[in-house]
Amino acid sequence: NAGVTxxxxxxxxxxxxxxxxxxxxxxxxxxxxxxxxxxxMGLRLIHYSVGAGITDQGEVPNGYxxxxxxxxxxxxxxxxxxxxxxxxxxxxxxxxxxxxxxYFGEGSWLTVV
Amino acid sequence: TQLxxxxxxxxxxxxxxxxxxxxxxxxVFSSLQWYRQEPGEGPVLLVTVVTGGEVKKLKRLTFQFGDxxxxxxxxxxxxxxxxxxxxxxxxxxxxxGNQFYFGTxxxxxxxx
Numbered sequence: 001n002a003g004v005t006x007x008x009x010x011x012x013x014x015x016x017x018x019x020x021x022x023x024x025x026x027x028x029x030x031x032x033x034x035x036x037x038x039x040x041m042g043l044r045l046i047h048y049s050v051g052a053g054i055t056d057q058g059e060v061p062n063g064y065x066x067x068x069x070x071x072x073x074x075x076x077x078x079x080x081x082x083x084x085x086x087x088x089x090x091x092x093x094x095x096x097x098x099x100x101x102x103y104f105g106e107g108s109w110l111t112v113v
Numbered sequence: 114t115q116l117x118x119x120x121x122x123x124x125x126x127x128x129x130x131x132x133x134x135x136x137x138x139x140x141v142f143s144s145l146q147w148y149r150q151e152p153g154e155g156p157v158l159l160v161t162v163v164t165g166g167e168v169k170k171l172k173r174l175t176f177q178f179g180d181x182x183x184x185x186x187x188x189x190x191x192x193x194x195x196x197x198x199x200x201x202x203x204x205x206x207x208x209x210g211n212q213f214y215f216g217t218x219x220x221x222x223x224x225x
Contacts, residue, residue, distance in 0.1 A: 004155075033213065040122060042115065042201055043156070043215035050211055058212060059115075090155050097205045097213050099144050099163060104155025 002026045006091050006105035013081040013112045021076040021108050023091030029103075031094045032074040033058070034066065036087040037107075043090060049074055081112045116140060117202055117216035125222045126192055134187040134219045136202030145178055145185045145204040148215075156201055156215075182207070192223045 007022045025032065033048035045058030049068040063085060065077040074093075078085060091105040120135045136145065144163045148156035160169050162178035162185060169176045173196075175188040185202055202216040 031211075035215065040217065042117075042119070042218040043203075044115070045212060045214060048211065048213075056211065059214070092155070097211060099161050101158045101161075102146075102148075102156075102203075102213065104157075107153070107155055 004091055004093055004103050004105040006089075006108050008108060009106065010109045011111070013078070013110065015081060015083060015112060017081050019078050019081065021078075021089055021091070021110075023074045023076065023105060024072050025074075025091075025093040025103070026072065027093060027103065028071060029093035029095055030071070031096055032068065033092050033102075034064070034074070034076045035090045035092065036060065036085075037090060038087050046076065046089075078110075083112045086110060086112045115217055116206065116214045117204065119200075119202060119216040119219050121219060122217065123220050123222075125224065128193060128223055128225050129191050132189050132192060132221070134189075134200055134221075136185045136187075136216050138183050138206075141182050141207040142204040143182075143207045145182075145202055147176055147185070147187055148201045148203060150199040150201060150218075156199075156203075189221075192221075194223045194225050197221055197223050 004025045030051045034046040035043040047066040049055045089108045092102045094100045094102045146161045147159045150156040160176045165180045165182045167178045173190045200219045
């Protein structure tokens with residue numbers, strides 16, 4: 001089972017460059033989300049989607065865009081990378097929130113220099 | 114300030130000791146979950162607690178949801194090196210809907 005697949009696993013960007021982190025899930029989950037993880041801060045919600053065509057902002061959305069054209073895919077776009085966006089990014093999916101298990105991808109390590 | 118604060122942030126103990134990790138918030142949660150994360154991997158669900166006052170046990174791990182559904186605790190009995198990892202509480206606030214927040218995390222190291 002593929003589960004949640006994120007690419008790339010590692011990326012180095014220069015300040016001002018843009019890039020897209022890809023995320024795909026094969027579990028037919030309606031809910032998908034992106035988190036960033038920084039030391040001492042757990043995971044912080046960037047953007048989330050409750051279904052195709054519906055997205056919304058989380059705790060730290062500035063500098064990031066998302067779209068959800070299909071149930072399976074939920075890409076995260078960095079518009080103009082900044083050193084403050086150096087982090088580990090996790091994509092996650094679940095049937096819905098609350099009592100359901102959230103499944104995570106393996107993470108994408110992003111460094112902005 | 115994050116919605117879910119965990120304490121302690123770091124914990125290093127000897128094998129066989131007991132420990133408790135706390136997860137606190139000023140908000141009410143519909144449910145709370147605990148995840149464990151290994152280095153280089155995404156978090157993996159350990160348990161979900163739903164009812165205020167609920168206690169769940171998973172082998173040597175005991176999870177409790179506060180009566181007011183604003184806090185939770187994880188107690189590990191006789192810790193083993195295999196328990197080493199980052200423990201994260203997480204949940205959906207009762208008044209926000211569709212947003213799932215994670216705690217600040219507790220990094221546990223169990224020394225053989």
